Amino acid sequence: MRQFTEVVPPARRGHEQAVLGLLRAYGPLNRGELSRRCGLSRTTLHDTLSGLLAAGAVVTATPDEAPRGRGRPAERLVLNPAAGQALGIDFSRRAVHVAAVGVTYEIVGTAGEAHAPGLPWPDRVALAERLVRGLLGGEVWRRALKGVGVGVVGPLAGAWDGAPDGVLSGVAALLLERFGGPVLLDNNTRLAALAESTWGAAAGDQDALYLRLSYGVGGGVVAGGVLHRGADGVSGEIGHVPVDPAGRPCECGGTGCLETVASIRAVLDAYRARGGRGDDLPALTAAVEARDPIALGLLSEVGGQIGRVLAALSNAIGPRVIVIGGELAELGAPLLEPVRKALDAGAVPISRHRLTLRRAALGDVAGALGGVALALGESPLLSRYPAPEPDLAPEPEPDPEPEPGLADSPGGGRGGRGGPPPRPFVGWGTAQARPRLPLTPLPSLPSLPVSRGRRAAS
Numbered sequence: 001m002r003q004f005t006e007v008v009p010p011a012r013r014g015h016e017q018a019v020l021g022l023l024r025a026y027g028p029l030n031r032g033e034l035s036r037r038c039g040l041s042r043t044t045l046h047d048t049l050s051g052l053l054a055a056g057a058v059v060t061a062t063p064d065e066a067p068r069g070r071g072r073p074a075e076r077l078v079l080n081p082a083a084g085q086a087l088g089i090d091f092s093r094r095a096v097h098v099a100a101v102g103v104t105y106e107i108v109g110t111a112g113e114a115h116a117p118g119l120p121w122p123d124r125v126a127l128a129e130r131l132v133r134g135l136l137g138g139e140v141w142r143r144a145l146k147g148v149g150v151g152v153v154g155p156l157a158g159a160w161d162g163a164p165d166g167v168l169s170g171v172a173a174l175l176l177e178r179f180g181g182p183v184l185l186d187n188n189t190r191l192a193a194l195a196e197s198t199w200g201a202a203a204g205d206q207d208a209l210y211l212r213l214s215y216g217v218g219g220g221v222v223a224g225g226v227l228h229r230g231a232d233g234v235s236g237e238i239g240h241v242p243v244d245p246a247g248r249p250c251e252c253g254g255t256g257c258l259e260t261v262a263s264i265r266a267v268l269d270a271y272r273a274r275g276g277r278g279d280d281l282p283a284l285t286a287a288v289e290a291r292d293p294i295a296l297g298l299l300s301e302v303g304g305q306i307g308r309v310l311a312a313l314s315n316a317i318g319p320r321v322i323v324i325g326g327e328l329a330e331l332g333a334p335l336l337e338p339v340r341k342a343l344d345a346g347a348v349p350i351s352r353h354r355l356t357l358r359r360a361a362l363g364d365v366a367g368a369l370g371g372v373a374l375a376l377g378e379s380p381l382l383s384r385y386p387a388p389e390p391d392l393a394p395e396p397e398p399d400p401e402p403e404p405g406l407a408d409s410p411g412g413g414r415g416g417r418g419g420p421p422p423r424p425f426v427g428w429g430t431a432q433a434r435p436r437l438p439l440t441p442l443p444s445l446p447s448l449p450v451s452r453g454r455r456a457a458s
């Protein structure tokens with residue numbers, strides 16, 4: 001995971017975060033209550049609230065809703081219920097998906113849109129912004145955001161891994177310009193695993209393996225109740241396990257990786273090479289439904305290769321649950337039954353009949369929902385992840401002098417006026433256990449036709 005934040009005076013950022021944190025924790029407060037709890041001077045609190053009110057992060061409660069006493073009730077301040085609390089964005093190879101949660105951690109909504117492969121980053125970020133604006137009623141309340149969790153393709157080394165910023169700093173700068181920060185980047189498939197383990201098919205399971213079969217093939221590992229990141233951020237690169245030494249070259253530089261046989265493109269290429277007629281996934285799906293022997297034979301072979309990789313990983317990691325997501329998983333039993341058979345054949349006997357295979361439950365917005373979980377940073381699954389930037393403690397008197405050129409215009413953002421580039425945050429805190437994420441579950445989950453055994457009740 002990499003974190004990027006806007007360049008703002010640390011004191012002002014600290015004051016804002018302190019006030020927003022109190023309103024999250026305690027709900028509506030009047031100015032006196034806020035002042036007592038945050039320890040800011042009247043002047044600093046006034047300036048901080050003025051900025052937050054102008055930016056739409058905070059709104060005043062109407063006096064009618066305040067407790068009545070003698071005289072006019074004190075104006076109370078609340079987080080803007082119309083503002084998204086945290087955003088998740090999944091930049092997969094051919095689509096952008098977004099998700100937002102509100103101030104009470106309810107899921108405001110999710111959205112997604114496909115795009116041509118290779119779409120330039122500015123266009124992908126603009127698409128994400130349009131989708132987010134659609135979710136939030138046209139307005140992005142930058143200063144109300146606790147964070148933006150962003151999934152991107154490929155391993156994502158952190159600052160501590162010694163990796164250069166590369167293209168990701170540019171992407172982060174675009175995101176900061178559109179949404180404000182902090183922006184947290186991580187591998188999008190690992191974020192999907194995080195979401196499935198938080199709200200989806202592996203919710204409550206302490207040991208789970210997630211595999212996504214899409215235009216790329218990747219996964220995520222939850223071991224002992226925590227999401228495993230691995231050295232250099234490579235944990236979950238299941239798509240690059242070699243399955244055929246004489247196979248096709250892979251994007252990673254290897255040969256015959258699982259991705260070269262089990263991605264959507266690879267399956268479609270193999271289908272046509274065997275005489276099948278179909279250029280896209282709907283055509284292949286129709287062929288499978290029509291019991292086309294070429295399609296069924298191919299899926300049986302591909303499922304066997306997937307199952308053997310999963311069996312090997314299972315023997316190494318020891319998951320209780322394996323979740324399979326991505327568009328190819330929607331093909332159902334013709335692919336997943338061969339996976340299960342190969343898994344049974346290759347798993348060590350002690351786990352063979354205890355291992356549960358499930359279809360993913362959150363669909364194609366799993367990565368974006370995982371971004372939300374990353375941005376909120378409160379899931380125990382993230383307890384071994386580097387801690388996000390801590391809210392800075394408010395500073396008592398004297399009031400800081402505003403820095404020339406960095407003052408906000410009312411309602412305007414801080415990053416959209418050609419200011420300094422974002423800086424990678426390097427002051428990582430120590431990993432620590434966090435409270436369970438109190439999110440409302442999604443209302444309905446699809447049926448899980450390949451599930452075997454009883455779902456864990458924990």
Ligand SMILES: [Zn+2]
Pocket residue numbers: 239240241250251252253254255257259
């Ligand atoms: Zn590869």
